[in-house]
Structures are given as structure tokens and as C-alpha cells.
Amino acid sequence: MxxxxxxxxxxxxxxxxxxxxxxxxxxxxxxxxxxxxxxVGSGTAWAWWTDARSVASAATAIDIRPGTPTCTPKPDESSDIADSPATIAWAPPALPAGATATYTVTAVSDTNVTRTFTPSPASTPSLLLYPANVGSSTADRLRLQTLTVTATVTFPGGAVWTSPPSGSVKAQAVRSFFFFLNMGCPA
Amino acid sequence: MPPRLRPALVACVAVVLLLVGSTTAYAAWARSATVAAGAVTGGSFSGTVTWSTAPNLAGMHPGETRVGVVQVARTASTNGRWVYAVGAPTAAPSGTVTAASTALAGQLVVTVYTGATFTGTTCAGTPATLGVASPVQALGAVVRHCVAVRLLPTAPSTVQGGSVAVTVPITLENRSTN
The missing domain is CATH 1.20.5 (Single alpha-helices involved in coiled-coils or other helix-helix interfaces)
Incomplete structure (x- = not known):
């Protein structure tokens, strides 16, 4: 070839x-x-069932509001030689260990004049309220007062909370037989 | 026709004849019968998520931690292994939304732990990875996780009076791999 x-x-x-x-x-x-x-097709062909569940629990913050105060006048036999006070007292709030509370008492007259008082010491859950504390004149001292208490709490971590006002109680001075003023507790 | 194309043409014709001819070359006898249909029912898959130790979250103060234990279990009535994933816990106002409840919801930190127990207010284990499937669980398995709820130490006074629902979501899946 x-x-x-x-x-x-x-x-x-x-x-x-x-x-x-x-x-x-x-x-x-x-x-x-x-x-x-x-x-690819075999990978996307898989499917499974699911069951979505949950658990829940209700959470609230601590209530540091003081109890509704009470008003207790001095016994009558000690009220004829000087103006006499009434004891305003309240139940302190339940606080965790290490927390401290101080209190402020607010008095609002029936003419909407507001005054505040601090117990001595400030952590004491009571104070004595004299007629002279609620006015400079006899007319002012005889006015009906509505009293509430707030607490200021310092927690162990340093947070400081102020409570809402407590329930209220009324106090009003009345003249004694000898023209002294005795703080009373009208209903 | 160029000589070099001739073999390709022969190959194509052969393939076509094979495909077409193979379908027409068959003849078949056939017979049909009907099978009675039976009942077909779907299976089921469900689990339970409950508090084995419910946390008491009432009256929390700033900086305080409260703990509980959540339990995940697969109802042992159907076959198959399963996995579960813990979702992101939430804290949201419950009932009427108020400024206090909104404020409180923003001051709560919820942590799910890998451990199933606690000492005092400290959960065992480490914070669990959320949204990731667990190891495969056997049918009838019960798994527990400690849950810690903390009110931040800097929580302001405005949270007083608020009410919040703390929720831990968990999803179970009936697959045998993770």
C-alpha cells in the first residue's frame, strides 16, 4: 500500500x-x-413530623407598698394639759434579706394642702402626728387630714425602689375642754 | 456525504431502530384484577413538655434568680426515635398590657441550662444552645433541663405591679438523625 x-x-x-x-x-x-x-432529589424527599410545645410561668415584681396605716389617739386623761398627738402606724412590706426601707408619711388636708413627714429614725414604721405638724394656725390644725405612707427600699444589689402610696387613714385635731388641741382619728 | 460523517449516521440510525423497533416488536397477553382496598390510617407523633419543678416567679426583687426544671418526654405509644430543640425563651406582658408589665418583661433574663438539677438558685451545667437538635432520643426517653429566671439588679422601680408570662418553647421531631 x-x-x-x-x-x-x-x-x-x-x-x-x-x-x-x-x-x-x-x-x-x-x-x-x-x-x-x-x-439532590433524594435529599429533599425526606420529611418528618414535628410537635411544638412550651411551658410558661407567671412572673411579678415584689410589692413593697406599706400596709394601710392606722391612727390611734392618745388616751383622754393625758390630753388636757397640752396638745396631744395621734400615733400613725403601718405594717412594713416583706423585704428580702439585706434590703432596707425608709418611710414618708404624706398628709393632704381637705383644702389640698400637702405636707410630708419622716419618722425618726426613718426606718421606723410609725410616727407621732401633732396638731402643730399639719398647720401653722389653729384653723389649719383643725382641718381633716388624709394620710398615706410610701416606702423607699434599697435592695442588696443597690437598686432603689419607691413604692406607690399605701391605703389611707384620716386624722383631725379637736379642741379639748381647756382649748388644747388633741389629734383624733375620725372614722 | 463527507466520509467522516457516515459512521455517525450509521450509529444514529441504529439507535433509532433499536428504540422504535424494540417497542413495536413486543406483543403481550394481559390480564387485570382488582384488589380490595383496605383501611389506611395516618400515624401520630406527639410529646409532652411540662414543668417537673415549676419555678415560683411571684414577687421577684432586683438581682434575684429563681429556678425551675422543664421536662421533655416522648409519648411511648408510637415507634421511632426522636430529637428535640429548645427555642428562645420569652418574657411578655400577660393579661392587660401596662407600662409596668412592659417594663418588667424587659428586665427578666431567662436561661435554659444543659443540666437537669439545681442547687439553691444555681442551675447545673452550662447554658444550652438554642435551636439546635438534641442527640437522638430513644422511644420513651425523658429529658430535663434547669431553667433560671433572673430580674436584673438594675431593674427600675417602674416594674412594680407588672405581670409577665415567661415561656420556654420546645419542638420535638420524629427523625432518627440530628
Whole structure:
């Protein structure tokens, strides 16, 4: 066979080889796509059931409001030689260990004049209220007073809270037989 | 036709004949029958999430921590292993929303721990990773987590009178992997 015939034979074989390689590449590509679809599709085909639950509990902050105060006048036999006070007392709030409380008593007259008083010491849950504490004139001292108590609490961590006002109690001075003023506790 | 295309054409024709011819070369006998349908019912999956030790959160003062223990259990009436995930706890005003309850909700910190017990007001373990599935649990397993609720030491006086619901969400899933 001449070299020309050999070269012609070789050139005829080249397209066939190239076609075969292309067919193989195409088959590999198709197989890759199919494999990817199977893997991805199988991954997303999983599903499971869920059950969502919860627990709850109610939380509130501590109540540091003092108890509603009481008013107790001095016994009558000691009220004819000088002006006499009434004892204003209240139940302290329940506080955690290490917390301290001081108190402020607020008196509002029936003419809306407001005065505040601090027990001595300030942590004492009571004070004596004299007629002179609620006015500079006899007329003012005879006015009806509405009294409430607030607590200022310092907690162990340093936080300082002031309570809302307590319930109220009334006090009013009255003249004694000898024109002294005795603080009383009207109903 | 260029000589180099002839083998490709032959191959294509052969494939086509194979596909077409293979479908027309078959003939088949057939017979049909009907099977009576039986009842098909769905399964069920449920669990329980409860307080095994309920925390007492009434009357908290600034800086105070109160603790409880939450219990997660799978109802042992169906098959399958399961996992669960603890969601982010919440503190939200309960009932009528007031300024005090809104203020209180913002001053509470709720932490779920990996440990199931506590000493005093300290939970065992470390803070749990939220939203991540637990290890696979066996059917009938009971799991517990300590929960700590703390009122920040800097909580202002305005939280007085507020009422808040503290909630710990937990989701169970009936899958055998995590």
C-alpha cells in the first residue's frame, strides 16, 4: 500500500475516533446530570413530623407598698394639759434579706394642702402626728387630714425602689375642754 | 456525504431502530384484577413538655434568680426515635398590657441550662444552645433541663405591679438523625 493510501486511511479513521470521544463525553454529561438529580432529589424527599410545645410561668415584681396605716389617739386623761398627738402606724412590706426601707408619711388636708413627714429614725414604721405638724394656725390644725405612707427600699444589689402610696387613714385635731388641741382619728 | 460523517449516521440510525423497533416488536397477553382496598390510617407523633419543678416567679426583687426544671418526654405509644430543640425563651406582658408589665418583661433574663438539677438558685451545667437538635432520643426517653429566671439588679422601680408570662418553647421531631 502506498503512503498516500495509508494517509487516506488514517484520515478516514480520525472522524470516527472524534465522534466516539464526543459520544463518550455526552454520555458522561448525561449520567452526571441524572446522578445529581437523584442525589439532590433524594435529599429533599425526606420529611418528618414535628410537635411544638412550651411551658410558661407567671412572673411579678415584689410589692413593697406599706400596709394601710392606722391612727390611734392618745388616751383622754393625758390630753388636757397640752396638745396631744395621734400615733400613725403601718405594717412594713416583706423585704428580702439585706434590703432596707425608709418611710414618708404624706398628709393632704381637705383644702389640698400637702405636707410630708419622716419618722425618726426613718426606718421606723410609725410616727407621732401633732396638731402643730399639719398647720401653722389653729384653723389649719383643725382641718381633716388624709394620710398615706410610701416606702423607699434599697435592695442588696443597690437598686432603689419607691413604692406607690399605701391605703389611707384620716386624722383631725379637736379642741379639748381647756382649748388644747388633741389629734383624733375620725372614722 | 463527507466520509467522516457516515459512521455517525450509521450509529444514529441504529439507535433509532433499536428504540422504535424494540417497542413495536413486543406483543403481550394481559390480564387485570382488582384488589380490595383496605383501611389506611395516618400515624401520630406527639410529646409532652411540662414543668417537673415549676419555678415560683411571684414577687421577684432586683438581682434575684429563681429556678425551675422543664421536662421533655416522648409519648411511648408510637415507634421511632426522636430529637428535640429548645427555642428562645420569652418574657411578655400577660393579661392587660401596662407600662409596668412592659417594663418588667424587659428586665427578666431567662436561661435554659444543659443540666437537669439545681442547687439553691444555681442551675447545673452550662447554658444550652438554642435551636439546635438534641442527640437522638430513644422511644420513651425523658429529658430535663434547669431553667433560671433572673430580674436584673438594675431593674427600675417602674416594674412594680407588672405581670409577665415567661415561656420556654420546645419542638420535638420524629427523625432518627440530628
Amino acid at each position: 502506498s503512503s498516500r493510501d495509508e494517509r487516506a486511511g488514517g484520515r478516514a479513521a480520525m472522524p470516527v475516533a472524534r465522534a466516539a470521544r464526543r459520544a463518550v463525553r455526552n454520555a458522561v454529561g448525561v449520567l452526571s446530570v441524572v446522578l445529581a438529580m437523584v442525589l
